[in-house]
Amino acid sequence: MPHILGLANLHGAPHLGPLTERRSIASTSFLGRYAFVDFTLSNFSNSGIDQMGILVEEKLRSLVKHIGSGVSYNANTKRGFCSIMYNEQYSSSPAYNNDINNLIENHWVLDQSNADYIIFAPCHLLYRMDYREALQYHIKKKASVTMIYKKFEDGQNSFINRDELKLDENGRVLNIVPNKGAKKNINISLETYIISRSKLEEFLEFAKDTSHFFSIRDVLSYMTGQLYIHSFAYEGYLRCFSSEEDYYRFSLELLNPDVLNSLFAPDWPIYTRTYDTPPVRYGDDAKISNSFVSNGSMIDGTVKGSIIGRSVTIEKGAKIENCIIMSDAHIGANAKLKNCIVDNGAKVIHCNDLKGDSDQPLIVRERDIV
Amino acid sequence: MQNEMVAMLLAGGKGTRLLSLTKKVAKPAVYYGGKYRIIDFPLSNAAHSGITRVGVLTQYESVALNNYIGNGSHWGIDGNNSVAGILPPRQTDEGANWYRGTADAIYQNIDFLDNQNPEYVLILSGDHIYKMNYAKMLAYHKEHNADLTVAVLNVTMEEASRFGIMNVNEDYSIYEFEEKPKKPKSTLASMGIYIFTYKTLRDALIRDAKNEESEHDFGKNIIPDLLARKKRLFAYTFEGYWKDVGTIASLWQANMDLLDPSDSLRLYKDDDFRILSEDxxxxxxxxxxxxxxxxxxxxxxxxxxxxxxxxxxxxxxxxxxxxxxxxxxxxxxxxxxxxxxxxxxxxxxxxxxxxxxxxxxxxxxxxxxxx
The missing domain is CATH 2.160.10.10 (Hexapeptide repeat proteins)
Structure with a gap:
């Protein structure tokens, strides 16, 4: 297998309202014990990719805390690496703060890598994919770039403003356009690109000479006419997280075993940071159904259709329904919560009745006390 | 502290009374408490006590246990000054021997200890469930200028007949050790946790190895030998949950103990003293x-x-x-x-x-x- 460098690209990711006020989506908690970036990096790792970088746009702190030295994701901790790539210089000038300028600034990652190919993958699009097949296809087709996409039948209602690929009958990418919801059948871009090292270097030069505001996506869009950009069809679980409503819906949707099994597979472990918290303890009065619960939690209340993060306390008499309770949160006795997201470390101790809508959750912010 | 004390963890026992649970793994590798193996407890204790160098003595079905211990990273014992030495019996210049007793196991690894060159050696058992900060015990050992400090648990008079009992003077200096006494004189039961001043330990082990009548056991041989030589032996009283799970019934009971809301093991308390385990x-x-x-x-x-x-x-x-x-x-x-x-x-x-x-x-x- 050729050498590959996998880059988790956080530039241009959407925001999830209050949830991403102090963190990027990459380090936002998902399904109790994961962060979004775990899925991106695990896709790399499970595809045999041991060289990784994370192109960070902003809000570095929480990501650094989660990734640590990055050894959780590498098969070999000496040969492999997971470098955080951050462009301090442009952090306060949004127009310049793009993936190309980041790569130019952090070119040392490319220099230290022996990769023949670079794979860019986002964190806000969640999918499970073995890149090896796509890479073989990329090599066979002698493409300059291969873009991964999925055929989608609900283009009018989902993936609005995400990239759509216009393809010719042979799968060549003719154009990249934002999905405005005009059509049902669309080819939605996974914002995942396979590029050879030499081509990527050309792109960096091209962007320098053309526009400092260009992102990789812009270069690709600009070059569709001149370059042989191919496409590779992905089939399987794909969700785009572009708002807190998406986050709420796509999280709770995983309580359905069919959906769960399309994202997770026994031979595809998701690596994450471990906290050595003890197993969940249920009290005498616990009543729990249809829920995921993460370790370290102590539950003595009623929990239904919910996702409970690490080290959450739910006191006796509390009632939780269709909620996402993140790590270290505390739900006091007799609190009733329905359709809520309670962010890390928040305490619900004074309000006895919190209710959101089933498609628009009420959010209690990180470490707030209500 | 870092280089002062090395821990030697005795993890070679089969635990016959645990029946088929120890058919393929040694007793310290038996599952406990929903996510742990018993050996996680002494190793986590050591890690949280600031001990960075640990030798683990394995013998019975050692492969699974050796793999589990690995480089010690589950317990963070893989830092820049750390040693997680896995020490099964080996062939040497003098031939090949199994470990013939707890003291013999340490004796056969004197070279390992000499390499580490510690002031003190902490001897632990790999099959006890408890949370304990050994740094406090070391402070006590130093304070009393002891040659050996034995951790003891205050048990009831009825229970005392089932344990090795330390008979002590008013200042907690030990004058006698009795194994399972019919008429106990004291209720201070040995937990099988010892801190030795290394020089004393080294001399005692060499003497013991030459004694053909010895069973090479810390309780039966080493402690009486040190007492006979008027060495300074002290008892250190431990307060808290401690369980030696020797049987199916006691392993079951130790699991059930976790369900009690009082959490006497403190598994859900002391956040900075978490029991660390495999990921x-x-x-x-x-x-x-x-x-x-x-x-x-x-x-x-x-x-x-x-x-x-x-x-x-x-x-x-x-x-x-x-x-x-x-x-x-x-x-x-x-x-x-x-x-x-x-x-x-x-x-x-x-x-x-x-x-x-x-x-x-x-x-x-x-x-x-x-x-």
């Missing part, structure tokens, strides 16, 4: 639509669709809808099918209990269900 790659646990889970401990990676109460459920265990599990320990990967009832039992790892089985429903004694 599991499983999903969070899933509790099904019609499940009923009460008064239980359930680990990550378990799936519960049936009725569970008063139980401890490990990762990868599946309790189907229509199954009833009460007052039981369900080890990793065990599967309780719909219709099955399991009461007052330990279900060994990866055991399938089919839907027709009703196990130990009126059971007084704990049963082990294994393959």
């Amino acid at each position: 599991a790659r499983d999903l969070p646990q899933y509790i099904g639509k019609n499940a009923n889970v009460r008064k239980s401990i359930v680990n990550q990676g378990a799936m519960v669709f049936g009725k569970v109460s008063g139980s401890v459920i490990f990762k990868g265990a599946i309790i189907e809808e229509g199954a009833i599990v009460t007052d039981s320990v369900i080890m990793p990967g065990a599967h309780i099918a719909s219709g099955a009832q399991v009461n007052h039992a330990i279900v060994a790892d990866n055991v399938f209990i089919d839907g027709n089985r009703k196990e130990n429903l009126d059971g007084q004694d704990v049963v082990l269900l294994s393959r």
Whole structure:
């Protein structure tokens, strides 16, 4: 297998309202014990990719805390690496703060890598994919770039403003356009690109000479006419997280075993940071159904259709329904919560009745006390 | 502290009374508490006590245990000054020997200790469940200018006959050791945790190795030898939960102890003294639509669709809808099918209990269900 460098690209990711006020989506908690970036990096790792970088746009702190030295994701901790790539210089000038300028600034990652190919993958699009097949296809087709996409039948209602690929009958990418919801059948871009090292270097030069505001996506869009950009069809679980409503819906949707099994597979472990918290303890009065619960939690209340993060306390008499309770949160006795997201470390101790809508959750912010 | 004290963990025992649970693994590797192996407790204690160099002496079915210990990273014993030495019996210039006793096991690794060159050596047992800060015990050892400090637990007079008992003077200096005395003079039971000043230990081990009548045991031979030589031996009283799980019944009881809200082991307290363990790659646990889970401990990676109460459920265990599990320990990967009832039992790892089985429903004694 050729050498590959996998880059988790956080530039241009959407925001999830209050949830991403102090963190990027990459380090936002998902399904109790994961962060979004775990899925991106695990896709790399499970595809045999041991060289990784994370192109960070902003809000570095929480990501650094989660990734640590990055050894959780590498098969070999000496040969492999997971470098955080951050462009301090442009952090306060949004127009310049793009993936190309980041790569130019952090070119040392490319220099230290022996990769023949670079794979860019986002964190806000969640999918499970073995890149090896796509890479073989990329090599066979002698493409300059291969873009991964999925055929989608609900283009009018989902993936609005995400990239759509216009393809010719042979799968060549003719154009990249934002999905405005005009059509049902669309080819939605996974914002995942396979590029050879030499081509990527050309792109960096091209962007320098053309526009400092260009992102990789812009270069690709600009070059569709001149370059042989191919496409590779992905089939399987794909969700785009572009708002807190998406986050709420796509999280709770995983309580359905069919959906769960399309994202997770026994031979595809998701690596994450471990906290050595003890197993969940249920009290005498616990009543729990249809829920995921993460370790370290102590539950003595009623929990239904919910996702409970690490080290959450739910006191006796509390009632939780269709909620996402993140790590270290505390739900006091007799609190009733329905359709809520309670962010890390928040305490619900004074309000006895919190209710959101089933498609628009009420959010209690990180470490707030209500 | 870092280079002052080396811990030597005795982990070679089979634990015969644990029946088939130790058929393929040594007793320290037996599962406990929903996510742990027993050896996680002394190793986590050592890590939290600031000890960075640990030798683990393995013998019975050592492969699984050696793999589990690895480079010590589960307990963070892989830092820049760390040593996690796995020490099974070996062939040497003088021939090949099994470990003939607890003292002999340490004696055969004197070269390892000499290389570490410690001031003090902490001897631990790999099969006890407790949380203890050994740094406090070392401070006590130094304060008393002791040659040997023995950690003791204050037990009841009735229990005392089952333990090795330290008879002490008013200042807690030890004047006599009695193994399982019929008429105990004291209630201070040895926990099998010793801090030796290394020089004293080294001399005693060499003497003991030359003594052909010795059983090479710390309690039976080394301690009496040091007492006879008027060395300074002190008892250090430990307060807290401590359990030696020698039998199926006591392993079951130790698991049940975790369900008591008082949490005397402090498993859910002392955040900076967490019991560290292997990293599991499983999903969070899933509790099904019609499940009923009460008064239980359930680990990550378990799936519960049936009725569970008063139980401890490990990762990868599946309790189907229509199954009833009460007052039981369900080890990793065990599967309780719909219709099955399991009461007052330990279900060994990866055991399938089919839907027709009703196990130990009126059971007084704990049963082990294994393959």
